[in-house]
Amino acid sequence: MDNYSLSVFADYNQIFVNDRSKVELYFPVWSEMDYFAMLHNDANGVVISTLRNMEVEVFINVCAERPGMSNADWDQVVESYLFLPTGKLVVSGTTDFLQDSFQLDVPIGGYHMLVCFSGLNSISENGLDGNDQYHVFLWKGERLIENVIHKHRSA
Template sequence: MRSYELELFADYFQFYIQDDKELNVNLADVWTDEAVANRLAESESIIGVGTARNMDVPVSIHISKSAQVIAEAEFDLINQTTILCESGMLVIAGCTDYFPEAMRIELTPGKYNVQIGYKNLEDISEDKLDGNDSYHIWLSLHI
């Protein structure tokens, strides 16, 4: 399993995971009221992850050959979806990051199962600037 730990600026309470070829796609239309409530906006090759704060947040990414069993009791929320990564390069960035300089992870091109675990969503300050929230993402090739 490959793992990455990073801090992302979650401006507008979100960050993105997307295929490198989809840098010009806008997720504004898929951030519906339901997507905001579920903290997940999705299209075929882009995922918007909603956060509890619009500051730097810790994000861990794990890539494995098979789907992981997530201990539900460890998380406040778990979402599952898929993402198509035709380019073989996945971009992880805050929505206002400069995308040409954003983190990229090389993957085998294809469709991936995505599991997102959200921790400590309520453990944040009143002004939503400080907190212990964290976001954990598992990707595995969809079979």
């Protein structure tokens, strides 16, 4: 498994995970289910909702297969799908410049994605401080429908 640790400014409480060909600035229209999942998926990629509008820790893990883990280790787990037609994965905040964004070459194709949230109970009352983390696990796979596997009680 290849692991990458990032610090991303989650402006507007969003982290974008998409293909290099889909990095134009866009404003996703969030559904009620998206809010529940804290994740939006559309043709442009995946947008992860964060609890803080600050710099947050993001971990990208590219795996050979679905990682074995316990849902109890996380505050929330959401399964999704990401298509990377150029094989250039980009992770960015809403206002990041492309050249400043994390970019990674991966094999072209579709990926299953687990987004695992941790530290959601650590957010300060004013929403500025916390130890929230957002872990993204990717492995090759066919298209699937977004699914909330484990839901945080207050997120």
